[in-house]
Amino acid sequence: MLPVINIGPIAIQSTGFILLLGYFIGSWLTSKFAQNIGTNTDVIENCILISLLLGLVGARAGFLLQNPTVLVNNPLSLVSLTPSMLNTGFGLLVGGLSAIVIAQKNNLPLWPTLDTISPFFLVIFASIHLANFGSGKDFGLATNLPWGIHLWNASRHPVQIYALLLVVCLFLWFLLHTKGLMTNGYVRSGVLFNLILASLGFITLFTRAFIENKVLLAGIDVIQLISFIILALSLGIIYQKVYRPPERNAVLISMGSNIDSQQNLVKGLESLKTEFGVNKSSSIYRSRDINKHSGKVEYLNQLVNFSTSMSYKEVIEKLKSIEKASGRQPGDKHSVPLDLDLLTYNNDVFHVQDQHGLQYVPHPDLLRHRHIVLPLAEISPGFKHPANGLSIQGIMKNIKDNRKIIKMKEVTHHGSTR
Amino acid sequence: MKKQLFIGITLAIISFSLIWLILTPVLFPVSRIDASISAPQRGFTAPGFSLQTPQESNHSLSDYEGQPVLVFFWASWCSVCKAAMPGLQAVYTDYAPNGFTILAINTSHQDTLATALNYFQSQGYSYTMLLDLDGAVSQEYQVRALPTSVLIGGDGVVADVVIGSGVSEGYLRARLDQILITMEED
Known part of the structure; x- marks a missing residue:
């Protein structure tokens, strides 16, 4: 576990650093992929960047709406560099809506654009798990298995490593399938994206079982349930696109x-x-x-x-x-x-x-x-x-x-x- | 891939996933984190310690049982720590009547004690300054960067760990409000 990377007198928080690195690598791969399959590179890159920034603003606004007294007492809290003062759900909502508005405004076609963003999703997914591994967040259940890692005073499932290994395999398949980001590999646009989404849903559903802190609803982990719904929907869309193409x-x-x-x-x-x-x-x-x-x-x-x-x-x-x-x-x-x-x-x-x-x-x-x-x-x-x-x-x-x-x-x- | 093969594989994946989803609570039950395990991580009991003030008065974390506590690791050479400390004072002034305490642990093993003491007193901070002379508590709390702030609830369980400048006044007020409401409900 390495929450902070000390380089001489400089202390870099590993979570922020890994996520930022993930953003740059994901964005770079998406830009290469967009150039090769002919989608709108500049608009897609801008769309990702602006949605992320607006998502961050939304996450902060969501937190302050939840805690209005903070804003009243300390108006400067609005711009303070405090990662803990973010409301993830509200941030995702604002970021997602911003992406839809930007895409619509620039007439970005839905499925080819989503196909293009697939490598970004893969890299960000891997970055989140690597960052969690670094910070010790979302740690695994205690285990006696020989590959358990010592964390928080117990031998635990290296659950973030499970997810990372699976997503690395998926990424290698992705590179092979797209012939090194040259083609989306399917006649119907959207199949590639849904395949990646279904795979990420499956990986999350599978690995969440080993996590200690689950978000429970009637005994079921909410994240696992959402992952299952995403998996089922994505497979349904793939079936629709590949085996029930339009009649004309x-x-x-x-x-x-x-x-x-x-x-x-x-x-x-x-x-x-x-x-x-x-x-x-x-x-x-x-x-x-x-x-x-x-x-x-x-x-x-x-x-x-x-x-x-x-x-x-x-x-x-x-x-x-x-x-x-x-x-x-x-x-x-x-x-x-x-x-x-x-x-x-x-x-x-x-x-x-x-x-x-x-x-x-x-x-x-x-x-x-x-x-x-x-x-x-x-x-x-x-x-x-x-x-x-x-x-x-x-x-x-x-x-x-x-x-x-x-x-x-x-x-x-x-x-x-x- | 042929349609029948795709349908077969899809049904297998969906069935496995559904069974895995349903069996997860049975195969991997969520156990409340063992209260006897202490670790400087959210959800665990905060590791106990006993340190002295510059005036050689002893303070233990266990002295503050039932009260929310902020353990703040700092050093006089750390400008980010010093930037955060006036905000902590403002929150302390407002929330001390609710039982809130700040234990500002000076990482004295890597600081000049006289400089640290001079700074703390000159600013007129009224919360408690403790000295980690041999660095044992810093090590126990896995402090890798300064400031490191550990917010502990009234039940002695770590509510949050914030590394760096994130322990702002606004953040602290919001989290304390939540902790105090939870304590009232319990």
Whole structure:
């Protein structure tokens, strides 16, 4: 037990130090993860920081509301550096509400954002247990087991170490599963977060049994009960997301062509209508080819959206077969009769490695090219990017591609423009 | 993972968790912390001690049975301790009529006694100053940083341990109010 770390004349309280270190490591990992899966790094980082600060303010305010005479007698108590003068419940409430308000204000999408924050939760969970081990708080029941630690004049279950070992195993699995924070590893957003939440709930439920000071309600430990509810809810959400996906999946497709472009786009649109039934299609937009090595200089693009009962894999296979039928040679970037890119699939954010290579959904071009965003604005003006929540205006502001884009007038089904 | 396999694993986890939740009070009953075990930690009986004032008068923790006591470890070179002490005096003045006592234990084994005494008297503090000449009480209370404050309830059980500047006037008043209410109810 080491409540204070003495470095020469400096005494550092281990609890505060470990929690602060946990915050920085968790925040850094979350920022790396956000960059890799495409969620809004800056807003998420700020959201965590501001919620924590407001949570602390709320915890102090909660304490003073509970003890109003303290504020009356000592108004300076409001800002004193006294960790004991915090009301945890009120702090969590204020911090949580602040996070929701900030997330809503910045249009942060719920599940992709929560997936991104998973490493933060893991590190903070580990930090709390390490800090408790350091301060001797939440110590274990007395035991005769050989691995009992001597604490508070008895040999006790090293309960914080049990939790730490389990969360370290979970963290290693997390790193392996996400390929070193490169992908969330599931097609449905939110599965990763709920899996982590369920695991943390299980670890808490299991290890709390060995704690001496339980918070009892009718003989049952309240923290264990809450953990059980979290575990059950999280598993329920995972089941819902993985095994009961929506009956109709909203899909956004970009069509492009640089050979017999107008004819190929019309044919492509017809094929999409036959396979999926198109809801909306944009006008055709003409731009210079982004692949400078290509001999062709002009590209035509069009966006379509539709809803389908097909899975992501089935949609991709259909798109590839339509591309092939147009005469597209895989790997040939010079001559492209028809290029079909899946831009979004529902509001999910994921990476898939298949025989066609590494696929990113939402497609990265959605944030790069005006020939994608301009037609998107036409068919879906209220569009919000599934990963970072940016609106059309927000995306346009960040695009560096300034090639000239010409909107062609209405396109007839016979491929002529007028 | 196949749907049936997921459902099977989920049901196994939920069943195990539910059984664990229900059996926890049976397998790991919550025993009230053994009153005979003393430790400088919340919930345990405060370790007993007997020390002298600079005027060589003996004071034991057991002398204050039934009263809330703040044991405050300090040194004259510790600026954080000195910053907290006027606040302690204000609380002591207000709560002494309710039986509240402050035992300000000077860690004399790592302080200059004359300087400490001079400081304490010059400030006019009216609570009790004790001398831990050999550091035995500091060691018993596992004092690793100054100030360390141990708030003890009327039942002799440690109510709080605060390391550092956290023992502010506001905090102390709030905790004392709670302790006094609990004592009245008992």
